[in-house]
Amino acid sequence: MQSRDQPRGELCVPSPYRVVDRTVETADTVTLAIAPVDSLARAWEPGQFNMLWMPAVGEVPISISGGVGGGATGGDRGGDGTVLLHTIRAVGAVTRALCALEPGQTLGVRGPYGRGWDLDAASGRDVVIVGGGLGLAPLRPVVHETLRGRDRYGRLAFLAGARTPEDLLYMSELGQWRARTDLQTEVTVDAVPGREWRGDVGVVTTLLPRIPFDPGRVVALVCGPEVMMRFVAAELLRQGVAPGDIQVSLERTMQCAVGSCGHCQLGSSFICRDGPVVTWERVGAAMGVRER
Amino acid sequence: MGDAVHPRPAVISRADLPALVDAIRAQGYALLGPTVRDGTIQLGELGALEDLPIGWGDEQSPGSYRLHRRGHARLFGWAVGPGSWKQMLFPSRERMWSADRTDDGFVIRTDDTDAAQAARKVAFFGVRPCELAAIAVQDRVFVHGAVPDRSYSARRERALVVAVDCGEPSGTCFCVSMGTGPSTGPGYDLALTELDDERGHRFLARGGTDIGAQLVRGVPHRDADARDHAAADAVIASATARMGRQLDTTDLPALLERTLESPRWDDVAQRCLTCANCTLVCPTCFCSDWVEVADLSGDHVERWRRWASCFTLAFSTVHGGTVRASARSRYRQWLTHKLGTWWDQFGTSGCVGCGRCITWCPVGIDLTEEVRALRELDRPGAAP
């Protein structure tokens, strides 16, 4: 494979990966476990993303939602020979093709790209992780990561939301996390049209008052639909959390992922390169302007 | 091309200028430069010096461009046309790589791409000062960025730049405001000033690199004297005095950041057709689409990079919607990026004052006028 020998990024050429496992998460979402065919997987950080390529269909940015292999748990940082997890919702041509992949089939991968969650900033502090819908995908590895280094943080909480119970990702893992005493896990859904649900109903911000954290020494990690992130950020700010302590992961159109094509700009940030994880301090003003 | 001291500007007569072109060609460079085509001055392959727009001048104003004959035989008596050197370094369409399906996935080829074929040595002959500045702006994007762009860098390394001071600015030029002209700034291999007075038609030549200096040494020339320098200064002074437009750049990024909700954006949105002409003619606009092109079977796939424009709806479309849906937000994105956020990203303005976006806007939208209006409305006590 030629692409492996190319200097990084310059030509932005994908490498072949093979699907080794496929888990159906919800009606329209699957998690693919993929491994490089003939190259080494690159190390990655929670919050980073890859460009996944379906030949003749197209290429899209997808967060890394975990890794397995090397004896570590899912959510381990990647390394040589590891398997990557990507949770993908079928919304259009490329994501539909990706979701239809079966074990043994191949796809192209380039990355990892972008800046992930800044966990150094969270060291010695309370950590509140807030995810909505697909936003759980880039947060899953950060939950694993904080649990692995649990003694580095103060109180640790994970608030997860989805439109309906049927839309919740990582159900069995959420169950395991709820049973832990060193992590407070709260789950809510916007509505319960179908099956029985004994948990909370309401938008994810309604769970915030339930989390005892010190606004002066908390770091919040937030990913979900943009309106949800605005609401969560506004609520945290209201409680006195500093804008620099609120990290959000943003979605913008991305085609190059290396700060060259220009599509992902928000104010002076290239979200692919300066993000996708950015602090509210950096983007709050721009996020406050409609259609910025 | 290392830096060296080239203290002695020389004078090359018009009659000896073909020798300079021959010397450039002898070094293995293909000659690219301005030439008259389809009623405009465009950039392309030059056969001989005679292909330059000799004796031509231009008249430019918002939404209008016209060539006319001047009563002299100057080679560079005109301002920039719609094309820019961007098209030579960052082509409007370029194949980045191709892939063929195999039993076990696909094999990618990078050796048959346009980037691999960029190995040609080319001389850019007749680069105006604002265009030299624009190349420097794109260098910051493509060469000095976090991830250098391979094809741009390959082309740039092989480009020899022969710049020419500006003596005839157009009605839409404002390089003086942007600090990019009309005299040539740094970054050239060879800079020329066209002089045409009682001492004859001649060129003051300054080498900016070893190669440039060598080229001058290789053609018939004499050392420049004080009168040559005075004549060159007069050309610049006269051009400076005849700038078509001006832009007050005082605290411009801050002004734009605090006028994001100015009613002026609604006003310009009424006029803007979101046709994207301005971004295509702009020598610094760098946005691109990365597109998948497959044959019918899907067995052969190519990745192409094409110029994109922030004026299109698709530019900011994510699943579920478009970030910048209104014309207002798209014009605002363009102007605030060009003149504001570009500074944060690349430490420079994204505008060099070439005036192309004003001339080639079908409805004559003039960014200097838009900024003036934003400033006016921003004044304390201004009526909203």
Ligand SMILES: Cc1cc2nc3c(=O)[nH]c(=O)nc-3n(C[C@H](O)[C@H](O)[C@H](O)COP(=O)(O)OP(=O)(O)OC[C@H]3O[C@@H](n4cnc5c(N)ncnc54)[C@H](O)[C@@H]3O)c2cc1C
């Ligand atoms: C940093 C980042 C991380 C993401 N992580 C995930 C994830 O973990 N799981 C997941 O399911 N989705 C994720 N997404 C969203 C995902 O990239 C889009 O759903 C996907 O691009 C849609 O492509 P499509 O062709 O299937 O859909 P369509 O809706 O058919 O897309 C139509 C066209 O819109 C454009 N488009 C739409 N969205 C994007 C986009 N984000 N970037 C570039 N072009 C776009 C493309 O031109 C595309 O061809 C992420 C997006 C970003 C920016």
Ligand code: SF4
């Ligand atoms: S914004 Fe207009 S005047 Fe400025 S460099 Fe681009 S085309 Fe030229």
Ligand code: SF4
């Ligand atoms: S400003 Fe003029 S050239 Fe640019 S998109 Fe609008 S109408 Fe077209």
Ligand code: FES
């Ligand atoms: S995705 Fe191309 S610049 Fe960010």
